Amino acid sequence: MVTATLYALVSIASATYYGYIVEHADNKNQALFLMMIVMGVTIVFLRWVFDMINQLIMVKFVGHIIYTIRQKMLQTLIGSSVSQFRKKPVSMYTSNVLNDVEMVDRDAIEPYFDFISQLVIVLISSMAVLYYQPIVFLVILLGTIGVFLIPMMMSQTLQKKQASFSNESANLTEKTSDILNGFDTIKSTQSVDEFLHDFNKVNHHFTRAKVSSGKWIMANYVTSSMLGMMVQYAAVLASIWFIMNGMITVGIMLTMVQTMNTLVFPLIDIFRLIPQIKSSKPIMDKIESLADADTVDVVDKTSPLSLNEQIKLKDISVTLDSKPILHDISLNLTAHKKYLLVGESGSGKSTLAQLLAGFIQDYQGQFLVDNQPLINSEDLFSSVSYVSQTPHLFNQTIKQNIVISEPFSESKFKRVLVQSGVNQFIENAQQLNESIKQNGQNYSGGQKQRIALARGIYQQKPMLVLDESLSGLNSKLSHHIEDQLLTLDSILVYITHQFDMSLIKHYDAIIWVENGRIKANQEPEQLLHNPDFQAFLDVVNDS
Ligand SMILES: Nc1ncnc2c1ncn2[C@@H]1O[C@H](COP(=O)(O)OP(=O)(O)OP(=O)(O)O)[C@@H](O)[C@H]1O
Numbered sequence: 001m002v003t004a005t006l007y008a009l010v011s012i013a014s015a016t017y018y019g020y021i022v023e024h025a026d027n028k029n030q031a032l033f034l035m036m037i038v039m040g041v042t043i044v045f046l047r048w049v050f051d052m053i054n055q056l057i058m059v060k061f062v063g064h065i066i067y068t069i070r071q072k073m074l075q076t077l078i079g080s081s082v083s084q085f086r087k088k089p090v091s092m093y094t095s096n097v098l099n100d101v102e103m104v105d106r107d108a109i110e111p112y113f114d115f116i117s118q119l120v121i122v123l124i125s126s127m128a129v130l131y132y133q134p135i136v137f138l139v140i141l142l143g144t145i146g147v148f149l150i151p152m153m154m155s156q157t158l159q160k161k162q163a164s165f166s167n168e169s170a171n172l173t174e175k176t177s178d179i180l181n182g183f184d185t186i187k188s189t190q191s192v193d194e195f196l197h198d199f200n201k202v203n204h205h206f207t208r209a210k211v212s213s214g215k216w217i218m219a220n221y222v223t224s225s226m227l228g229m230m231v232q233y234a235a236v237l238a239s240i241w242f243i244m245n246g247m248i249t250v251g252i253m254l255t256m257v258q259t260m261n262t263l264v265f266p267l268i269d270i271f272r273l274i275p276q277i278k279s280s281k282p283i284m285d286k287i288e289s290l291a292d293a294d295t296v297d298v299v300d301k302t303s304p305l306s307l308n309e310q311i312k313l314k315d316i317s318v319t320l321d322s323k324p325i326l327h328d329i330s331l332n333l334t335a336h337k338k339y340l341l342v343g344e345s346g347s348g349k350s351t352l353a354q355l356l357a358g359f360i361q362d363y364q365g366q367f368l369v370d371n372q373p374l375i376n377s378e379d380l381f382s383s384v385s386y387v388s389q390t391p392h393l394f395n396q397t398i399k400q401n402i403v404i405s406e407p408f409s410e411s412k413f414k415r416v417l418v419q420s421g422v423n424q425f426i427e428n429a430q431q432l433n434e435s436i437k438q439n440g441q442n443y444s445g446g447q448k449q450r451i452a453l454a455r456g457i458y459q460q461k462p463m464l465v466l467d468e469s470l471s472g473l474n475s476k477l478s479h480h481i482e483d484q485l486l487t488l489d490s491i492l493v494y495i496t497h498q499f500d501m502s503l504i505k506h507y508d509a510i511i512w513v514e515n516g517r518i519k520a521n522q523e524p525e526q527l528l529h530n531p532d533f534q535a536f537l538d539v540v541n542d543s
Pocket of ligand 1: 345350
Protein backbone atom coordinates (compact mmCIF):
# COMPACT_ATOMS: atom_id res chain seq x y z
CA MET A 1 0.00 0.00 0.00
CA VAL A 2 2.87 2.35 0.83
CA THR A 3 4.53 1.84 -2.55
CA ALA A 4 1.17 2.10 -4.33
CA THR A 5 0.60 5.42 -2.55
CA LEU A 6 4.07 6.63 -3.52
CA TYR A 7 3.48 5.51 -7.08
CA ALA A 8 0.16 7.39 -7.19
CA LEU A 9 1.74 10.53 -5.74
CA VAL A 10 4.52 10.47 -8.31
CA SER A 11 1.92 9.93 -11.06
CA ILE A 12 0.04 12.98 -9.87
CA ALA A 13 3.33 14.92 -9.71
CA SER A 14 3.90 13.81 -13.30
CA ALA A 15 0.43 15.07 -14.32
CA THR A 16 1.03 18.37 -12.55
CA TYR A 17 4.37 18.58 -14.31
CA TYR A 18 2.67 18.28 -17.73
CA GLY A 19 0.24 21.03 -16.90
CA TYR A 20 3.06 23.17 -15.55
CA ILE A 21 5.23 22.88 -18.68
CA VAL A 22 2.29 23.68 -20.93
CA GLU A 23 1.43 26.74 -18.83
CA HIS A 24 5.07 27.98 -18.90
CA ALA A 25 6.04 26.87 -22.41
CA ASP A 26 6.19 30.40 -23.79
CA ASN A 27 8.27 31.88 -20.92
CA LYS A 28 11.56 31.52 -22.85
CA ASN A 29 13.25 30.95 -19.50
CA GLN A 30 16.40 28.75 -19.96
CA ALA A 31 16.83 28.03 -16.23
CA LEU A 32 13.19 26.98 -15.90
CA PHE A 33 13.58 24.75 -18.95
CA LEU A 34 16.62 23.01 -17.38
CA MET A 35 14.72 22.57 -14.12
CA MET A 36 11.84 21.02 -16.08
CA ILE A 37 14.22 18.51 -17.63
CA VAL A 38 15.60 17.57 -14.20
CA MET A 39 12.08 17.35 -12.76
CA GLY A 40 10.91 15.25 -15.69
CA VAL A 41 13.81 12.79 -15.36
CA THR A 42 13.32 12.60 -11.58
CA ILE A 43 9.59 11.95 -11.90
CA VAL A 44 10.09 9.25 -14.53
CA PHE A 45 12.81 7.62 -12.43
CA LEU A 46 10.78 7.71 -9.20
CA ARG A 47 7.70 6.35 -10.99
CA TRP A 48 9.78 3.49 -12.33
CA VAL A 49 11.30 2.80 -8.88
CA PHE A 50 7.95 2.74 -7.04
CA ASP A 51 6.25 0.74 -9.77
CA MET A 52 9.10 -1.75 -9.69
CA ILE A 53 9.07 -2.04 -5.90
CA ASN A 54 5.29 -2.38 -5.93
CA GLN A 55 5.41 -5.21 -8.50
CA LEU A 56 8.34 -6.95 -6.79
CA ILE A 57 6.61 -6.91 -3.42
CA MET A 58 3.48 -8.31 -5.06
CA VAL A 59 5.35 -11.13 -6.82
CA LYS A 60 7.16 -12.07 -3.61
CA PHE A 61 4.05 -11.89 -1.47
CA VAL A 62 1.94 -13.89 -3.92
CA GLY A 63 4.72 -16.48 -4.24
CA HIS A 64 4.81 -16.87 -0.48
CA ILE A 65 1.03 -17.22 -0.23
CA ILE A 66 0.92 -19.88 -2.95
CA TYR A 67 3.79 -21.75 -1.31
CA THR A 68 1.98 -21.71 2.03
CA ILE A 69 -1.35 -22.82 0.55
CA ARG A 70 0.23 -25.80 -1.21
CA GLN A 71 2.23 -26.67 1.91
CA LYS A 72 -0.92 -26.61 4.05
CA MET A 73 -2.94 -28.59 1.51
CA LEU A 74 -0.40 -31.38 1.32
CA GLN A 75 0.06 -31.39 5.06
CA THR A 76 -3.68 -31.74 5.58
CA LEU A 77 -4.05 -34.36 2.83
CA ILE A 78 -1.24 -36.53 4.16
CA GLY A 79 -2.46 -36.00 7.68
CA SER A 80 -6.02 -36.98 6.88
CA SER A 81 -7.39 -40.31 8.01
CA VAL A 82 -7.22 -43.25 5.63
CA SER A 83 -11.00 -43.34 5.17
CA GLN A 84 -11.17 -39.60 4.49
CA PHE A 85 -8.32 -39.79 1.99
CA ARG A 86 -9.82 -42.74 0.13
CA LYS A 87 -13.05 -40.86 -0.55
CA LYS A 88 -11.60 -39.30 -3.70
CA PRO A 89 -9.17 -40.51 -6.36
CA VAL A 90 -5.56 -39.41 -5.94
CA SER A 91 -5.60 -37.58 -9.28
CA MET A 92 -8.39 -35.37 -7.95
CA TYR A 93 -6.14 -34.26 -5.09
CA THR A 94 -3.29 -33.74 -7.56
CA SER A 95 -5.51 -31.48 -9.59
CA ASN A 96 -6.58 -29.55 -6.48
CA VAL A 97 -3.00 -29.00 -5.35
CA LEU A 98 -1.67 -28.11 -8.80
CA ASN A 99 -4.42 -26.77 -11.09
CA ASP A 100 -6.82 -25.21 -8.62
CA VAL A 101 -4.09 -23.40 -6.70
CA GLU A 102 -2.72 -22.11 -10.01
CA MET A 103 -6.19 -20.91 -10.95
CA VAL A 104 -6.72 -19.16 -7.63
CA ASP A 105 -3.28 -17.59 -7.98
CA ARG A 106 -4.16 -16.25 -11.44
CA ASP A 107 -7.78 -15.27 -10.80
CA ALA A 108 -7.89 -14.30 -7.14
CA ILE A 109 -4.62 -13.72 -5.30
CA GLU A 110 -2.71 -11.72 -7.91
CA PRO A 111 -5.86 -9.77 -8.86
CA TYR A 112 -6.50 -9.10 -5.19
CA PHE A 113 -3.10 -7.46 -4.75
CA ASP A 114 -3.63 -5.63 -7.99
CA PHE A 115 -7.01 -4.51 -6.74
CA ILE A 116 -5.56 -3.08 -3.50
CA SER A 117 -2.87 -1.08 -5.26
CA GLN A 118 -5.28 0.16 -7.96
CA LEU A 119 -7.72 1.19 -5.26
CA VAL A 120 -5.03 3.24 -3.49
CA ILE A 121 -4.11 4.87 -6.79
CA VAL A 122 -7.78 5.61 -7.58
CA LEU A 123 -8.36 7.16 -4.15
CA ILE A 124 -5.31 9.41 -4.36
CA SER A 125 -6.00 10.42 -7.97
CA SER A 126 -9.64 11.14 -7.03
CA MET A 127 -8.45 13.52 -4.35
CA ALA A 128 -6.25 15.32 -6.91
CA VAL A 129 -9.13 15.65 -9.42
CA LEU A 130 -11.41 16.76 -6.57
CA TYR A 131 -8.86 19.43 -5.70
CA TYR A 132 -8.57 20.72 -9.29
CA GLN A 133 -12.25 20.64 -10.23
CA PRO A 134 -14.90 19.10 -7.93
CA ILE A 135 -17.52 19.01 -10.70
CA VAL A 136 -15.31 16.93 -12.98
CA PHE A 137 -14.77 14.64 -10.03
CA LEU A 138 -18.52 14.36 -9.56
CA VAL A 139 -18.95 13.44 -13.25
CA ILE A 140 -16.36 10.68 -12.83
CA LEU A 141 -17.95 9.47 -9.60
CA LEU A 142 -21.49 9.31 -11.01
CA GLY A 143 -20.28 7.66 -14.19
CA THR A 144 -18.31 5.13 -12.15
CA ILE A 145 -21.23 4.20 -9.92
CA GLY A 146 -23.49 3.82 -12.94
CA VAL A 147 -21.21 1.59 -14.93
CA PHE A 148 -19.97 -0.36 -11.92
CA LEU A 149 -23.18 -2.36 -11.81
CA ILE A 150 -22.73 -4.00 -15.21
CA PRO A 151 -19.55 -6.00 -14.51
CA MET A 152 -20.92 -6.88 -11.07
CA MET A 153 -23.87 -8.52 -12.76
CA MET A 154 -21.47 -10.78 -14.63
CA SER A 155 -19.81 -12.13 -11.52
CA GLN A 156 -22.49 -14.74 -10.79
CA THR A 157 -22.09 -16.30 -14.22
CA LEU A 158 -18.31 -16.06 -13.97
CA GLN A 159 -18.40 -17.98 -10.68
CA LYS A 160 -20.33 -20.82 -12.29
CA LYS A 161 -17.97 -20.90 -15.28
CA GLN A 162 -14.90 -21.00 -13.07
CA ALA A 163 -16.33 -23.80 -10.90
CA SER A 164 -17.09 -25.87 -13.97
CA PHE A 165 -13.58 -25.18 -15.32
CA SER A 166 -12.07 -26.44 -12.06
CA ASN A 167 -14.13 -29.66 -12.21
CA GLU A 168 -13.24 -30.30 -15.84
CA SER A 169 -9.61 -29.67 -15.04
CA ALA A 170 -9.76 -32.36 -12.30
CA ASN A 171 -11.41 -34.77 -14.78
CA LEU A 172 -8.70 -34.08 -17.32
CA THR A 173 -5.93 -34.74 -14.78
CA GLU A 174 -7.64 -37.96 -13.74
CA LYS A 175 -8.09 -39.19 -17.30
CA THR A 176 -4.54 -38.26 -18.32
CA SER A 177 -2.95 -40.03 -15.39
CA ASP A 178 -5.24 -43.05 -15.86
CA ILE A 179 -4.30 -43.40 -19.53
CA LEU A 180 -0.58 -42.79 -19.05
CA ASN A 181 -0.43 -45.25 -16.16
CA GLY A 182 -2.05 -47.80 -18.44
CA PHE A 183 0.49 -47.20 -21.23
CA ASP A 184 1.67 -50.84 -21.40
CA THR A 185 -1.86 -52.23 -21.45
CA ILE A 186 -2.99 -49.79 -24.12
CA LYS A 187 -0.02 -50.74 -26.29
CA SER A 188 -0.34 -54.46 -25.86
CA THR A 189 -4.11 -54.46 -26.38
CA GLN A 190 -3.68 -52.16 -29.40
CA SER A 191 -6.37 -49.89 -28.07
CA VAL A 192 -4.68 -46.54 -28.69
CA ASP A 193 -7.64 -45.25 -30.74
CA GLU A 194 -10.24 -46.14 -28.11
CA PHE A 195 -8.29 -44.45 -25.34
CA LEU A 196 -7.52 -41.44 -27.51
CA HIS A 197 -11.22 -41.16 -28.24
CA ASP A 198 -11.91 -41.33 -24.49
CA PHE A 199 -9.29 -38.71 -23.81
CA ASN A 200 -10.57 -36.43 -26.55
CA LYS A 201 -14.02 -36.44 -25.01
CA VAL A 202 -12.69 -35.29 -21.63
CA ASN A 203 -10.26 -32.87 -23.28
CA HIS A 204 -13.14 -31.46 -25.29
CA HIS A 205 -15.22 -30.84 -22.15
CA PHE A 206 -12.22 -29.26 -20.48
CA THR A 207 -11.51 -26.98 -23.43
CA ARG A 208 -15.15 -26.01 -23.69
CA ALA A 209 -15.23 -25.07 -20.00
CA LYS A 210 -11.95 -23.17 -20.36
CA VAL A 211 -13.10 -21.28 -23.44
CA SER A 212 -16.44 -20.55 -21.84
CA SER A 213 -14.87 -19.12 -18.68
CA GLY A 214 -12.24 -17.33 -20.81
CA LYS A 215 -15.02 -15.77 -22.90
CA TRP A 216 -16.69 -14.35 -19.82
CA ILE A 217 -13.41 -13.10 -18.40
CA MET A 218 -12.68 -11.37 -21.71
CA ALA A 219 -16.23 -9.98 -21.96
CA ASN A 220 -15.80 -8.63 -18.46
CA TYR A 221 -12.46 -7.09 -19.36
CA VAL A 222 -13.61 -5.55 -22.64
CA THR A 223 -16.83 -4.20 -21.13
CA SER A 224 -14.89 -2.71 -18.22
CA SER A 225 -12.50 -1.01 -20.66
CA MET A 226 -15.38 0.41 -22.65
CA LEU A 227 -17.11 1.68 -19.53
CA GLY A 228 -13.88 3.21 -18.27
CA MET A 229 -13.40 5.02 -21.57
CA MET A 230 -16.93 6.35 -21.37
CA VAL A 231 -16.25 7.81 -17.93
CA GLN A 232 -13.01 9.32 -19.22
CA TYR A 233 -14.69 10.95 -22.22
CA ALA A 234 -17.44 12.35 -20.01
CA ALA A 235 -14.82 13.85 -17.69
CA VAL A 236 -12.80 15.32 -20.60
CA LEU A 237 -15.94 16.83 -22.10
CA ALA A 238 -16.81 18.34 -18.72
CA SER A 239 -13.26 19.82 -18.51
CA ILE A 240 -13.60 21.32 -22.01
CA TRP A 241 -16.87 22.90 -20.97
CA PHE A 242 -15.03 24.51 -18.04
CA ILE A 243 -12.28 25.85 -20.36
CA MET A 244 -14.91 27.21 -22.75
CA ASN A 245 -16.48 29.05 -19.84
CA GLY A 246 -13.08 30.32 -18.66
CA MET A 247 -13.28 28.42 -15.36
CA ILE A 248 -9.98 26.47 -15.76
CA THR A 249 -6.83 26.93 -17.82
CA VAL A 250 -5.53 24.57 -20.52
CA GLY A 251 -2.63 23.67 -18.16
CA ILE A 252 -5.07 22.59 -15.43
CA MET A 253 -7.07 20.63 -17.97
CA LEU A 254 -3.94 18.80 -19.11
CA THR A 255 -3.05 18.07 -15.50
CA MET A 256 -6.55 16.72 -14.95
CA VAL A 257 -6.53 14.61 -18.10
CA GLN A 258 -3.20 13.14 -17.04
CA THR A 259 -4.50 12.53 -13.51
CA MET A 260 -7.60 10.95 -14.98
CA ASN A 261 -5.35 8.43 -16.71
CA THR A 262 -4.14 7.35 -13.28
CA LEU A 263 -7.76 7.33 -12.16
CA VAL A 264 -9.70 5.86 -15.04
CA PHE A 265 -7.33 3.07 -16.08
CA PRO A 266 -7.00 1.76 -12.52
CA LEU A 267 -10.78 2.06 -12.33
CA ILE A 268 -11.11 -0.09 -15.43
CA ASP A 269 -8.88 -2.61 -13.71
CA ILE A 270 -11.05 -2.51 -10.60
CA PHE A 271 -14.19 -3.16 -12.68
CA ARG A 272 -12.45 -6.11 -14.22
CA LEU A 273 -10.88 -7.43 -11.02
CA ILE A 274 -13.90 -7.53 -8.74
CA PRO A 275 -15.96 -10.08 -10.73
CA GLN A 276 -12.78 -12.03 -11.48
CA ILE A 277 -11.88 -12.29 -7.79
CA LYS A 278 -15.47 -13.14 -6.88
CA SER A 279 -15.60 -15.84 -9.54
CA SER A 280 -12.82 -17.76 -7.79
CA LYS A 281 -14.83 -18.14 -4.62
CA PRO A 282 -16.03 -21.73 -5.21
CA ILE A 283 -12.48 -22.86 -5.95
CA MET A 284 -11.10 -20.93 -3.01
CA ASP A 285 -13.70 -22.62 -0.80
CA LYS A 286 -12.63 -26.00 -2.15
CA ILE A 287 -8.97 -25.23 -1.46
CA GLU A 288 -9.77 -23.87 1.95
CA SER A 289 -11.66 -27.02 2.88
CA LEU A 290 -8.70 -29.12 1.74
CA ALA A 291 -6.11 -26.99 3.50
CA ASP A 292 -8.07 -26.48 6.68
CA ALA A 293 -7.28 -29.17 9.19
CA ASP A 294 -10.52 -28.41 11.05
CA THR A 295 -12.78 -29.40 8.16
CA VAL A 296 -10.84 -32.54 7.28
CA ASP A 297 -10.66 -35.62 9.41
CA VAL A 298 -7.00 -35.12 10.27
CA VAL A 299 -5.29 -37.69 12.39
CA ASP A 300 -2.88 -36.15 14.85
CA LYS A 301 0.39 -37.92 15.46
CA THR A 302 -1.13 -41.19 16.62
CA SER A 303 -0.45 -42.43 20.13
CA PRO A 304 2.09 -45.26 20.01
CA LEU A 305 0.65 -48.59 21.02
CA SER A 306 2.46 -51.17 23.02
CA LEU A 307 1.99 -54.49 21.32
CA ASN A 308 3.95 -56.90 23.50
CA GLU A 309 1.55 -59.78 23.93
CA GLN A 310 -1.27 -60.12 21.46
CA ILE A 311 -3.88 -58.75 19.14
CA LYS A 312 -7.37 -60.04 19.73
CA LEU A 313 -10.30 -59.61 17.36
CA LYS A 314 -13.76 -60.44 18.70
CA ASP A 315 -16.69 -60.79 16.30
CA ILE A 316 -15.42 -58.15 13.93
CA SER A 317 -17.42 -57.32 10.81
CA VAL A 318 -16.39 -54.91 8.09
CA THR A 319 -18.57 -53.26 5.46
CA LEU A 320 -16.95 -51.27 2.64
CA ASP A 321 -18.99 -49.04 0.36
CA SER A 322 -22.17 -50.64 1.72
CA LYS A 323 -20.89 -54.12 0.87
CA PRO A 324 -20.37 -56.55 3.80
CA ILE A 325 -16.86 -57.98 3.39
CA LEU A 326 -15.82 -59.55 6.70
CA HIS A 327 -18.23 -61.31 9.06
CA ASP A 328 -17.76 -62.15 12.75
CA ILE A 329 -14.00 -62.47 12.65
CA SER A 330 -12.54 -63.70 15.94
CA LEU A 331 -8.83 -64.18 16.06
CA ASN A 332 -5.85 -64.12 18.41
CA LEU A 333 -2.42 -63.18 17.14
CA THR A 334 0.28 -63.74 19.74
CA ALA A 335 3.67 -62.07 20.02
CA HIS A 336 6.45 -63.61 17.89
CA LYS A 337 4.13 -66.19 16.28
CA LYS A 338 3.83 -66.75 12.55
CA TYR A 339 0.52 -66.99 10.70
CA LEU A 340 -0.27 -67.96 7.18
CA LEU A 341 -3.44 -66.26 5.89
CA VAL A 342 -5.02 -68.17 3.02
CA GLY A 343 -8.25 -68.25 1.06
CA GLU A 344 -9.63 -68.03 -2.40
CA SER A 345 -9.38 -64.85 -4.40
CA GLY A 346 -11.94 -62.33 -3.13
CA SER A 347 -12.44 -64.17 0.17
CA GLY A 348 -11.38 -61.12 2.22
CA LYS A 349 -7.69 -61.71 3.02
CA SER A 350 -6.48 -58.26 2.00
CA THR A 351 -9.36 -56.62 3.85
CA LEU A 352 -8.43 -58.56 6.97
CA ALA A 353 -4.75 -57.62 6.49
CA GLN A 354 -5.73 -53.96 6.13
CA LEU A 355 -7.84 -54.18 9.25
CA LEU A 356 -4.90 -55.62 11.19
CA ALA A 357 -2.60 -52.93 9.81
CA GLY A 358 -4.85 -50.02 10.86
CA PHE A 359 -6.24 -49.00 7.46
CA ILE A 360 -9.88 -49.73 8.27
CA GLN A 361 -11.58 -47.49 10.78
CA ASP A 362 -15.16 -48.56 10.42
CA TYR A 363 -15.79 -52.00 11.85
CA GLN A 364 -18.17 -53.62 14.28
CA GLY A 365 -16.87 -55.79 17.08
CA GLN A 366 -13.92 -55.56 19.43
CA PHE A 367 -10.30 -54.96 18.54
CA LEU A 368 -7.98 -55.45 21.50
CA VAL A 369 -4.25 -54.79 21.61
CA ASP A 370 -2.60 -56.28 24.68
CA ASN A 371 -6.13 -56.56 26.07
CA GLN A 372 -6.75 -52.81 25.70
CA PRO A 373 -9.49 -51.71 23.29
CA LEU A 374 -8.11 -50.05 20.19
CA ILE A 375 -9.31 -46.44 20.20
CA ASN A 376 -7.95 -45.18 16.90
CA SER A 377 -7.14 -47.74 14.18
CA GLU A 378 -4.27 -45.57 12.99
CA ASP A 379 -2.54 -46.11 16.36
CA LEU A 380 -1.68 -49.50 14.88
CA PHE A 381 0.74 -47.83 12.45
CA SER A 382 3.27 -47.61 15.30
CA SER A 383 3.17 -51.38 15.86
CA VAL A 384 2.41 -52.90 12.49
CA SER A 385 4.42 -52.90 9.26
CA TYR A 386 2.27 -53.55 6.24
CA VAL A 387 3.43 -54.40 2.76
CA SER A 388 0.50 -54.15 0.37
CA GLN A 389 -0.19 -56.25 -2.69
CA THR A 390 0.77 -53.29 -4.89
CA PRO A 391 3.47 -51.45 -2.94
CA HIS A 392 4.53 -47.99 -3.99
CA LEU A 393 8.17 -47.10 -4.50
CA PHE A 394 9.08 -43.44 -4.12
CA ASN A 395 11.17 -41.57 -6.62
CA GLN A 396 14.18 -41.82 -4.29
CA THR A 397 17.13 -44.16 -3.83
CA ILE A 398 16.65 -47.80 -2.87
CA LYS A 399 18.17 -47.01 0.50
CA GLN A 400 15.74 -44.15 1.14
CA ASN A 401 12.86 -46.36 -0.02
CA ILE A 402 13.80 -48.96 2.56
CA VAL A 403 14.78 -46.82 5.52
CA ILE A 404 12.05 -44.16 5.01
CA SER A 405 12.04 -42.17 8.26
CA GLU A 406 13.66 -44.73 10.58
CA PRO A 407 17.14 -43.97 11.92
CA PHE A 408 19.78 -45.51 9.68
CA SER A 409 21.79 -48.42 11.03
CA GLU A 410 24.38 -49.98 8.74
CA SER A 411 24.27 -53.41 10.38
CA LYS A 412 20.46 -53.54 10.42
CA PHE A 413 20.31 -52.35 6.83
CA LYS A 414 22.73 -55.06 5.66
CA ARG A 415 20.79 -57.71 7.55
CA VAL A 416 17.50 -56.57 6.03
CA LEU A 417 18.98 -56.66 2.52
CA VAL A 418 19.74 -60.34 3.05
CA GLN A 419 16.40 -61.17 4.71
CA SER A 420 14.41 -59.55 1.92
CA GLY A 421 16.57 -60.92 -0.88
CA VAL A 422 17.40 -57.39 -2.13
CA ASN A 423 21.11 -58.24 -1.88
CA GLN A 424 20.59 -60.82 -4.63
CA PHE A 425 20.00 -58.25 -7.36
CA ILE A 426 22.18 -55.42 -6.11
CA GLU A 427 25.39 -55.39 -8.11
CA ASN A 428 27.33 -52.87 -6.06
CA ALA A 429 26.85 -50.68 -2.99
CA GLN A 430 26.54 -47.58 -5.21
CA GLN A 431 23.30 -48.92 -6.70
CA LEU A 432 21.60 -48.55 -3.31
CA ASN A 433 22.20 -44.81 -3.51
CA GLU A 434 20.96 -44.40 -7.04
CA SER A 435 17.55 -42.95 -7.61
CA ILE A 436 14.96 -45.39 -8.85
CA LYS A 437 12.68 -44.10 -11.57
CA GLN A 438 9.01 -43.31 -11.00
CA ASN A 439 7.48 -46.14 -9.01
CA GLY A 440 10.53 -48.29 -9.74
CA GLN A 441 10.15 -48.46 -13.51
CA ASN A 442 13.76 -49.58 -13.85
CA TYR A 443 13.27 -52.62 -11.61
CA SER A 444 11.43 -55.86 -12.22
CA GLY A 445 8.20 -56.69 -10.42
CA GLY A 446 9.97 -59.16 -8.15
CA GLN A 447 12.77 -56.71 -7.39
CA LYS A 448 10.26 -54.01 -6.48
CA GLN A 449 8.44 -56.46 -4.23
CA ARG A 450 11.71 -57.23 -2.44
CA ILE A 451 12.49 -53.53 -1.92
CA ALA A 452 9.02 -53.05 -0.44
CA LEU A 453 9.49 -56.14 1.71
CA ALA A 454 12.86 -54.81 2.93
CA ARG A 455 11.08 -51.59 3.91
CA GLY A 456 8.54 -53.60 5.90
CA ILE A 457 11.24 -55.57 7.72
CA TYR A 458 13.46 -52.54 8.32
CA GLN A 459 10.67 -50.73 10.20
CA GLN A 460 11.09 -53.51 12.83
CA LYS A 461 7.62 -53.27 14.31
CA PRO A 462 6.08 -55.91 16.61
CA MET A 463 3.91 -57.17 13.74
CA LEU A 464 4.60 -57.59 10.02
CA VAL A 465 1.69 -58.07 7.60
CA LEU A 466 2.60 -59.15 4.08
CA ASP A 467 0.04 -59.29 1.29
CA GLU A 468 1.41 -61.65 -1.37
CA SER A 469 4.81 -60.04 -1.07
CA LEU A 470 6.68 -62.90 -2.76
CA SER A 471 4.22 -63.66 -5.54
CA GLY A 472 6.57 -62.41 -8.26
CA LEU A 473 9.52 -64.58 -7.27
CA ASN A 474 10.56 -68.04 -8.37
CA SER A 475 10.02 -70.82 -5.87
CA LYS A 476 13.70 -71.10 -4.90
CA LEU A 477 14.01 -67.42 -4.13
CA SER A 478 10.66 -67.17 -2.40
CA HIS A 479 11.56 -70.26 -0.32
CA HIS A 480 14.80 -68.60 0.75
CA ILE A 481 13.05 -65.35 1.74
CA GLU A 482 10.08 -67.03 3.43
CA ASP A 483 12.57 -69.04 5.45
CA GLN A 484 14.21 -65.78 6.57
CA LEU A 485 10.84 -64.24 7.44
CA LEU A 486 10.06 -67.15 9.74
CA THR A 487 13.14 -66.26 11.83
CA LEU A 488 11.98 -62.67 12.48
CA ASP A 489 11.12 -61.69 16.01
CA SER A 490 7.82 -60.03 15.13
CA ILE A 491 4.37 -61.51 14.64
CA LEU A 492 4.14 -62.45 10.96
CA VAL A 493 0.86 -62.53 9.02
CA TYR A 494 1.67 -63.70 5.54
CA ILE A 495 -0.94 -63.89 2.79
CA THR A 496 -0.04 -66.21 -0.05
CA HIS A 497 -1.47 -68.28 -2.87
CA GLN A 498 1.77 -70.21 -3.34
CA PHE A 499 2.29 -72.80 -0.64
CA ASP A 500 5.81 -73.89 0.12
CA MET A 501 5.00 -77.27 1.62
CA SER A 502 8.47 -77.59 3.10
CA LEU A 503 7.92 -74.43 5.19
CA ILE A 504 4.19 -74.61 5.91
CA LYS A 505 4.76 -76.57 9.12
CA HIS A 506 6.91 -73.81 10.54
CA TYR A 507 3.91 -71.57 10.92
CA ASP A 508 2.12 -71.51 14.25
CA ALA A 509 -1.26 -71.43 12.57
CA ILE A 510 -2.97 -71.24 9.22
CA ILE A 511 -5.93 -68.86 9.10
CA TRP A 512 -8.25 -69.96 6.33
CA VAL A 513 -10.76 -67.37 5.13
CA GLU A 514 -13.80 -68.13 3.00
CA ASN A 515 -16.45 -65.62 1.94
CA GLY A 516 -15.32 -63.13 4.56
CA ARG A 517 -15.47 -65.64 7.43
CA ILE A 518 -12.78 -67.62 9.17
CA LYS A 519 -13.32 -71.18 8.04
CA ALA A 520 -10.44 -72.58 10.07
CA ASN A 521 -7.66 -71.34 12.30
CA GLN A 522 -5.46 -74.27 13.20
CA GLU A 523 -1.94 -75.52 13.47
CA PRO A 524 -0.67 -76.64 10.04
CA GLU A 525 -0.32 -80.29 11.12
CA GLN A 526 -4.01 -80.41 12.00
CA LEU A 527 -5.33 -78.43 9.06
CA LEU A 528 -3.32 -80.35 6.51
CA HIS A 529 -5.33 -83.43 7.49
CA ASN A 530 -8.61 -81.66 6.83
CA PRO A 531 -10.02 -83.04 3.54
CA ASP A 532 -11.67 -79.71 2.72
CA PHE A 533 -8.37 -77.92 3.13
CA GLN A 534 -6.61 -80.56 1.04
CA ALA A 535 -9.17 -79.96 -1.69
CA PHE A 536 -8.58 -76.20 -1.39
CA LEU A 537 -4.81 -76.75 -1.67
CA ASP A 538 -5.31 -78.91 -4.75
CA VAL A 539 -7.36 -76.17 -6.41
CA VAL A 540 -4.85 -73.46 -5.51
CA ASN A 541 -1.84 -75.54 -6.57
CA ASP A 542 -3.51 -76.39 -9.90
CA SER A 543 -4.32 -72.77 -10.69
N1 LIG B 1 -13.30 -50.63 -0.97
C1 LIG B 1 -14.10 -51.65 -1.28
N2 LIG B 1 -15.38 -51.43 -1.54
C2 LIG B 1 -16.21 -52.44 -1.85
N3 LIG B 1 -15.82 -53.73 -1.95
C3 LIG B 1 -14.54 -53.99 -1.72
C4 LIG B 1 -13.60 -52.99 -1.37
N4 LIG B 1 -12.39 -53.58 -1.20
C5 LIG B 1 -12.57 -54.88 -1.43
N5 LIG B 1 -13.85 -55.15 -1.73
C6 LIG B 1 -14.44 -56.45 -2.03
O1 LIG B 1 -14.17 -57.26 -0.90
C7 LIG B 1 -13.98 -58.60 -1.29
C8 LIG B 1 -12.68 -59.12 -0.66
O2 LIG B 1 -11.60 -58.43 -1.24
P1 LIG B 1 -10.12 -58.71 -0.75
O3 LIG B 1 -9.24 -57.85 -1.54
O4 LIG B 1 -10.06 -58.60 0.71
O5 LIG B 1 -9.95 -60.23 -1.18
P2 LIG B 1 -8.65 -61.12 -1.23
O6 LIG B 1 -8.99 -62.40 -0.54
O7 LIG B 1 -7.48 -60.40 -0.71
O8 LIG B 1 -8.51 -61.35 -2.76
P3 LIG B 1 -7.19 -61.62 -3.65
O9 LIG B 1 -6.61 -62.92 -3.19
O10 LIG B 1 -7.75 -61.71 -5.02
O11 LIG B 1 -6.31 -60.46 -3.43
C9 LIG B 1 -13.95 -58.62 -2.81
O12 LIG B 1 -15.21 -59.09 -3.25
C10 LIG B 1 -13.80 -57.15 -3.20
O13 LIG B 1 -14.48 -56.87 -4.37
